[in-house]
Amino acid sequence: MVEGFRREDLIYDWNEVEGREAPGHRPEFDDETLRDGLQSPSVTNPTLEQKIEILHLMNELGIDSVNLGLPGAGPVAHDHVLRLAREIVASGLAITANCAARTVKADIEPIADIQNEAGMPIEAAVFLGSSQIRQVVENWDLDFLLRTTETAVKFAKDLGLPVMYVTEDTTRTHPDIVTRLYRCAIENGASRIVIADTVGHAVPAGARAIVRHVKRVVEETGAAVQIDWHGHRDRGLDVANAIAAYEAGAHRLHATAIGIGERCGNCPMDTLLVNMKLLGYIDNDLTKLLEYARTVSRAVGIPVPRNYPVVGSDAFETATGVHAAAVVKALRLDDRWLANRVYSAVPADEVGREQAIRVGPMSGRSNVIFWLTSRKIEFTDEDVDRIFRAAKQADHVLSDEEILAAMGRR
Secondary structure: OOOOOOHHHHOOOHHHOOOOOOOOOOOEEEEOOOOHHHHOOOOOOOOHHHHHHHHHHHHHOOOOEEEOOOHHHOHHHHHHHHHHHHHHHHHOOOOEEEEEEEOOHHHHHHHHHHHHHHOOOEEEEEEEEOOHHHHHHHOOOHHHHHHHHHHHHHHHHHOOOOEEEEEEOHHHOOHHHHHHHHHHHHHOOOOEEEEEEOOOOOOHHHHHHHHHHHHHHHHHHOOOOEEEEEEEOOOOOHHHHHHHHHHHOOOEEEEEHHHOOOOOOEOEHHHHHHHHHHOOOOOOOOOOHHHHHHHHHHHHOOOOOOOOOOOOOOOOEEOOHHHHHHHHHHHHOOOHHHHOOOOOOOOHHHHOOOOEEOOOOOOOHHHHHHHHHHOOOOOOHHHHHHHHHHHHHOOOOOOHHHHHHHOOOO
């Protein structure tokens, strides 16, 4: 560390100036990659082997629960869910499981069958559209929604299933409807209720407002019921909304790897975990985050954009002269803590990454020297000049092969 400075004095954190209303409970995370994430019109459905690999990575990241799928969708979906549940039991994974179901018996019964066959509890995530706009389209009324809720929750409970009751489009639903539906679900045995921002309508203030409303509803029932937040990214506020929901009192946050999902996708689990750790809400080991993101990316056929936060290939790379020089100076002080923060809000080592210095048209000579030195390549001043000239004439960051070619090496 640089002599005369304490690390805590080097970064003034404006995020803490006005304080945060952190609840007294640890946040939990529900991974929807293998269910809601696969509703994206662009994904390829992973093989069972790929799903098992992803399941183990979720567990290693300390993710609390996973939605294994909707077994009522057909025999393949049923088989995959059963095999994944058995994998959790056989491998002794800490992660718990839930399955999606419409509020119909044909969707709920397969979950109970799988619970019995796998020998582990599986939460039934029964979902029902709730907003007035949906009611108009479907020709539903509130009495129908209440009857459907009561029947579905009771049926699931009678089959021995823990029930997670999900209202779709909650963030555009009148508070009176929200109140009556959740009370009905709780009175009939639901142990968890889910606020769904189905079309990504919410902003952080709205997320806080609805969570606080639902929290009051739960408190009035006197039941030990937990609140989940399920958010989409149509307005790009998904991570901010999830954090706001937790700070307002939500217990569990839903997300998917690299944000895959219908339309613009869901809240990205990778980015959410990083932010929750940086805020001090969790202390999960996130060194497998890059492997998790890349494994899902390969399995579903959705590339990770180069500039994607934390797990994108450019996230910890710089070719800009001034920025690179600062990182290099920190590294020369033999202080990785400093190097990982001087031009980065996310410490690379905490997420299994490292700083990388590249060479391009905006680079300085220090970029070239560091690139060569870090790879233990012997060089002369003339080599540095050649690479530097090539970089200034290029319209892109040079590849390793182009740098070596500029030196006359292949």
